[in-house]
Amino acid sequence: MTTYPSFGKEKRTMTIKPESIVHRFPWATGDDAQVWVVDFSSKSTPLIAQLLRAIGLTSRPLSVEGLAQAWAGEQTRPKLIILSGGNDSVTQLGAPKIPESVFHGIRTSGICVLGICYGAQLLAVLDGGMVKASATPEFGEAHVECTAGSFGAYPGGSVVMNHNDEIEYLPGWQVLASTNRCYHAFARRDNLFAVQFHPEMDHTEHGGELLREIAFNIAGCTSDYAFDPSQFIAEARVWMNDICAPYARAVCAYSGGVDSAVAEAIARPVFEDRMRSIFVDNGFMRAGEAARVRSVQGGEGLVVVDAAERFYEAIDLIPFGLARSLREQRYFEGQYFEDVRRAIGATFFCVFSEEARKLGLQPGMRAALIQGTNAADIVESSTKLKSHHNVGTIEHELGLDVIEPLAGLYKMEIRLLALALGLPESVAFGQPFPGPGLALRFSGRFFREYVQPLQQANAILEEIVAKAWPNLHDPARPCQYYVALGTSPTTGLLGDERVIGYSLIVRMVWSRARESYSTLHVNALSQELQNMLSSRLINEMQGDVPIVRVFYELTGKPPSTTEPH
Secondary structure, eight states: OOOOOOOTTOOOEEEEETTEEEEEOOOSOOTTOSEEEEEESOTTHHHHHHHHHHTTOOOEEEOHHHHHHHHHHOSSOOSEEEEEEESSOTTSTTOOOOOHHHHHHHHHHTOEEEEETHHHHHHHHHTTOEEEEEEEEEEEEEEEEETTSOBTTBOOEEEEEEEEEEEEEOTTOEEEEEOSSOSOSEEEETTEEEESSOTTSTTSTTHHHHHHIIIIIISOOOOOOOOOHHHHHHHHHHHHHHHHTTOSEEEEEOOSSHHHHHHHHHHHHHHGGGEEEEEEEOSOSOTTHHHHHHHHHTTTTEEEEEOHHHHHHHHHTSOOOOOSSHHHHHHHHHHHHHHHHHHHHHHHHHHHHHHHHHTTOOTTSSEEEEOOOOHHHHHHHHTTSSOOTTTTTHHHHHTOEEEETTTTOOHHHHHHHHHHTTOOHHHHTOOOOOTTGGGGSBOSSOOGGGHHHHHHHHHHHHHHHHHHOOOTTOTTSOSEEEEEEEEEEEEEEETTEEEEEEEEEEEEEEOSSTTOOSSBEEOOOOHHHHHHHHHHHHHSOOSSSOEEEEEEOOOOBTTSOSSOO
16 A cells, blocks of 8 residues: 655754754655665766656665765665665775675675666676676667566666776676676676666656566565655645744745746745745846746735846956967866856855845844755755755855755656646646846857847747747647747848848757656757747847847757756
């Protein structure tokens, strides 16, 4: 029988600094989970937890050090241990490894172990095998053939590879599946399983079937997780009622995205008129974003701050180096946009803090900050994969304690919560929008004149997408789409006049499961849609930035990223 975790008034807290405490609702993260996931700083570690939940299992995330401590101190043993991928090479000195004593204990206990990519190579080394640099590294999609036709319900198929090293020798292991380039794509010895590809990745076919076979039929796990949005909301509010008792006031960091909208909707009946929400318009939002936020939130206790000029001034101060070589040009461009991100983040903290203090929130008072931080944010920040402004930052400026009701959830679960809370589908299934917004969607030095055409072009694209794919649940619908500005001047003809103008770059990508952005494919466009995009983006654009070319980006991820910068 599937069971649901019930936490009642249990508290899980962490201290950021002496005057700031982060309260995180402990959902599906119990220490008695049947599956432990050992993280080796892989970008896909959150995807492993999501796939486990999709097949009905909770998991306990652990660092390498945490595994050793848990193995030495815990009485409850897991049934399955998963070793994640990672950026290191097991052949390098100092690469993270499981202590041999711990591995021996796991090996002889009969507990099932699944190693993925780096984890697979680590298993090979620990069990007497050899790993070497690949003659031909594999990145992207490959085709796996199972040696026996199938592995339980797993039939093989398209998989995602991402490795520089390969397993050369595995004594006593049975090879279960191979690709044209990777013989040890999937191998087994007793209770050990080594998978060179990534079953958790969105573009790996039948990854769930492979994990089900190992977890349920071999490791003996029983289903212990299902997501009931109504139950989650009720339990989160019970927990929050207990947490919020000492706090006289609260402020919510409201971006208008699904995470912050759901966090605010859960907290509102708990704090009632003791809570205010702050939306900071940094000038790089989509056209009409502030009005949309007001319509969704309802204006109840919402403060909208138009701070565009302050953000523009902050970016104006960033120097842009004059390159003398191609190498310098790449370096200056990368450094410039890193500085843009930091400037936007720092300015946001200042503006948000000022507005919070206007509402009466001061350092030292018993007040709380409500944030929509989710499980992926926390994992990515803790492994230094990607920094998130909502993980250990704003509270430093304000000296507030933090309440994060969504800290145990992943994006798809949060989207289901949004529907249960009555938020519009446009919010529940809206496309991601980065914090720096349109500031990431041009190249070269920033000029204020870029903002209006970017807003206009993106509004046109959103209208076209809405008409071409009216069903938000259409699997063919792009999960993220935008227009970037190519700022290198280029020649065109407008009427009979030769014009020096600019180009627009359209990007539309899709994913089998909308919440996995580790791999992305490009949407194929019909000739009719291409013509419509080109015509509207050139003919309807007005202002000081003439558009004379429209490009469609054909590159998937990898090697490109979702956003240009």
